[in-house]
Structure formats: C-alpha cells, structure tokens
Amino acid sequence: MARFKRILLKLSGESLAAGTGFGIDPQRLSEYAQQIKEVHEMGVQIGIVIGGGNIFRGLKGAQKGFDRVKGDQMGMMATVINSLALSSALDTVGVKNKVLTAIRMEPVGEFYSKWKAIDAMEAGFVCIFSAGTGSPYFTTDTGSSLRGVEIEADVMLKGTRVDGVYTADPEKDPTATKFTDITYTEVLKRNLKVMDLSAVVMCDDNNLPIYVFNMDVVGNLKRVMEGEEIGTLVHK
Numbered sequence: 001m002a003r004f005k006r007i008l009l010k011l012s013g014e015s016l017a018a019g020t021g022f023g024i025d026p027q028r029l030s031e032y033a034q035q036i037k038e039v040h041e042m043g044v045q046i047g048i049v050i051g052g053g054n055i056f057r058g059l060k061g062a063q064k065g066f067d068r069v070k071g072d073q074m075g076m077m078a079t080v081i082n083s084l085a086l087s088s089a090l091d092t093v094g095v096k097n098k099v100l101t102a103i104r105m106e107p108v109g110e111f112y113s114k115w116k117a118i119d120a121m122e123a124g125f126v127c128i129f130s131a132g133t134g135s136p137y138f139t140t141d142t143g144s145s146l147r148g149v150e151i152e153a154d155v156m157l158k159g160t161r162v163d164g165v166y167t168a169d170p171e172k173d174p175t176a177t178k179f180t181d182i183t184y185t186e187v188l189k190r191n192l193k194v195m196d197l198s199a200v201v202m203c204d205d206n207n208l209p210i211y212v213f214n215m216d217v218v219g220n221l222k223r224v225m226e227g228e229e230i231g232t233l234v235h236k
Helices: 026-040 059-062 068-092 114-122 139-149 183-190 197-205 219-224
Strands: 007-012 045-050 097-100 127-132 157-159 181-183 210-214 232-235
Touching: 007 026, 007 139, 026 045, 026 068, 026 219, 045 068, 045 114, 045 139, 059 068, 068 097, 068 127, 097 114, 114 127, 114 139, 139 157, 139 197, 157 219, 181 183, 183 197, 183 219, 183 232
Parallel strands: 007 045, 007 157, 045 127, 097 127, 157 210, 181 232
Antiparallel strands: 210 232
C-alpha cells in the first residue's frame, strides 16, 4: 500500500541538468520517468511541478538587467520546456500524462483548471503543471504549494539533491545536522531554506505537509511512498 493516495511532486529544474549546470540530461530525465512510473503503478495519483532553473531563472535575469516581469515570463517558459521533456519521457515508458499550463498555449498544453486536473488524475493520467502560477514574482515553489492545495494532495514531495532539511546548508557546512521532522513554524523561525517563505506559509495555512528527500537517488520516490524515513517531514 502506498503511504499517500494523491501527491504533488515538486522537481528541481537544476537537478535535470545532472550537475552540468545547464540543459537537460537524458539519463536523469529517464531516471525520473522510471521512478514516477513505479509510483504510478502503485495506484498513486500524481501531479508534478518542475522548475526551470536549468534553463533560465527570472530573478537572476533581473539581477543582470532583465526586466523582472519579462524575466519571470522567460522562467515560466523554461518550466514548459522541462514539462514537455518529462511528458515525452513518460510517454516513452508508457505512462499516460497531460501537460497543463497556467498560461494559454494550446496546442503545447491544456489550460489548467483544478477540476480538469483532478478528473485527469482520477482517470489514471499523471498531470504536469507548467508555467508556474502564470504571474510574475512567484516562484515554482509557490506554484507547487498552490497546485498542491488546489488538487487536494495528501502531501507535497519535494525532490531535491539533498536528503532532507538540515540546520544549515550541508553542501557548505559539514557540521549541519538533519531533521527527521520539523514544524512549519520552526522552519520559518530558523529561516531554513526549505522553500520560499510564501510557499511554506501557504502549506502551513492549508495544512499541506511537505516531505523533502533526495530524488536524484534512483528508487527513492518509491521508498518514500512505501513509508521509508529517508527524508524530512515538514508539518503542523
């Protein structure tokens, strides 16, 4: 039995680059698709949000002179590219899926609505939510929280390149220690970089738990769904 019935899986665009810093690594993309297939075959309803940092990040663009709104719009388009890549990889392994966009861009993807997404997931489709919230000044973290709340997910699974939430950045501080679980309030109080402030607050307000784990280790997504404690649970 799967630990959760319906999940919102948040994937890092930068992880798609598999350490190269830019673009899409075909091997990493294939590994993600296989992991999603494993969980889909457990009967889990899956919604996915994937970032665009491997292609373009609006805030960094603004720091280099881009107009912030246009920069964020470019970032939204980057998430669409990644979503289409993931959709194609899922097609290859035989998983039915739909790309739903926050901005109208048929025939690239269907225009998002909560009811369309839930109907599709209940019919056995994996839904990939792209273009963020459709508005500038919001990150894909916030977009993930919004979609997770809207589709009434049991949990947001945040797949990153680290295996949970630490007292400090484990890639920079070797003394950092990992939490098995932590409250939203403690995350905010400690200013831990789990997700953007607005994303954490939205999850807190709507009681959507966040489970942070390392998605780059093949098989970890299934382990989470089987109840293994390999990450950090953020909760009330």
